[in-house]
Amino acid sequence: EAGVTQSPTHLIKTRGQQATLRCSPISGHTSVYWYQQALGLGLQFLLWYDEGEERNRGNFPPRFSGRQFPNYSSELNVNALELEDSALYLCASSMGASGLQPQHFGDGTRLSIL
Amino acid sequence: AQTVTQSQPEMSVQEAETVTLSCTYDTSESDYYLFWYKQPPSRQMILVIRQEAYKQQNATENRFSVNFQKAAKSFSLKISDSQLGDAAMYFCAYRRWETSGSRLTFGEGTQLTVNP
Numbered sequence: 001e002a003g004v005t006q007s008p009t010h011l012i013k014t015r016g017q018q019a020t021l022r023c024s025p026i027s028g029h030t031s032v033y034w035y036q037q038a039l040g041l042g043l044q045f046l047l048w049y050d051e052g053e054e055r056n057r058g059n060f061p062p063r064f065s066g067r068q069f070p071n072y073s074s075e076l077n078v079n080a081l082e083l084e085d086s087a088l089y090l091c092a093s094s095m096g097a098s099g100l101q102p103q104h105f106g107d108g109t110r111l112s113i114l
Numbered sequence: 115a116q117t118v119t120q121s122q123p124e125m126s127v128q129e130a131e132t133v134t135l136s137c138t139y140d141t142s143e144s145d146y147y148l149f150w151y152k153q154p155p156s157r158q159m160i161l162v163i164r165q166e167a168y169k170q171q172n173a174t175e176n177r178f179s180v181n182f183q184k185a186a187k188s189f190s191l192k193i194s195d196s197q198l199g200d201a202a203m204y205f206c207a208y209r210r211w212e213t214s215g216s217r218l219t220f221g222e223g224t225q226l227t228v229n230p
Contacts, residue, residue: 033217043205043220056217090159096218099147099209100166105159 002027004106006091012112013081016020022110025093029059031096032074033054033103034066046089049074050097078111084114116141116208120221127196128229134181135191135224137206145211148182149218150191154202162204165189167211193226201228 005024013019025032045058049068051054061078072093078085088110092103117140127133139148165173165182172180177197181190187218191201206221 031216035218043218044223045217045219048217050216058217087158092159092218092226094216099211099216102149102161102164104161105151107156108203 003063004091004093004104006089006106006109007106008109010110010112012114013084014114015081017081018053018087019078019081020112021078021089021091021111022079023076023091023093023106025072025074025091026095026104029095029104030072030100031097032068032072033092034074034076035066036060036087036089037090037108038084039090040088043090045075055097081113083105083113116143116219117169118144118208118219118221120204120206120224122224122226123222124227126227126229127193130197131156132192132194133196133226135193135206135226137189137191137221138152139187139189139206139208140189141223143210144150146207147211148180148189148209149209149222150178150189151205151207152200152202153205153223160203163191169171179185196228198230199227201226217229 031050042105048056066073066076090108092105094101148165152160161175163175176192203223207218
């Protein structure tokens with residue numbers, strides 16, 4: 001069974017540009033979560049999608065947005081990139097939204113802002 | 115809001131020895147889940163072990179076990195017979211029981227070094 005896959009592995013952008021990160025959940029998983037792992041800030045929750053709807057959002061500005069497609073894959077969009085957006089972005093999926101279901105993580109996308 | 119604290123930024127252990135990683139958390143809820151994740155240099159977060167707060171029995175997964183003290187809001191991870199492959203960053207995480215708040219809240223992490 002394939003795990004959570006994220007693309008691209010590494011993305012290099014400049015300030016002010018827009019970035020799109022993609023995530024494919026494990027087959028059968030309907031919930032997708034996005035986390036930011038910035039140096040010195042730990043893992044911070046960004047967004048949670050379940051059944052195509054945004055269910056919860058972390059303390060991030062509106063230029064961080066995303067969506068979930070009918071096949072449960074997800075995109076994270078970051079507009080007007082700033083230097084502090086440089087981080088590892090991790091996607092996780094779970095089988096449903098229950099807290100009992102563990103979240104399985106992908107390898108992440110390393111976003112570097114020059 | 116829930117918070118998770120890992121007070122040991124770095125730990126080291128000799129191969130085949132036992133090491134315990136500490137984690138404390140703060141919550142006003144009675145039902146929740148606790149997890150330990152491992153992040154090796156490959157970056158992927160790997161679930162090591164989980165504990166449901168309503169269960170009194172401590173979870174065990176092979177060489178990994180936890181000491182869950184609900185009243186003290188403590189959730190430590192014990193790694194027995196440490197192996198070189200156990201070297202990684204370990205994160206303690208909390209998750210609410212209800213579906214509406216299904217995010218994971220992570221601690222700052224503990225970098226574990228295993229010495230041969």
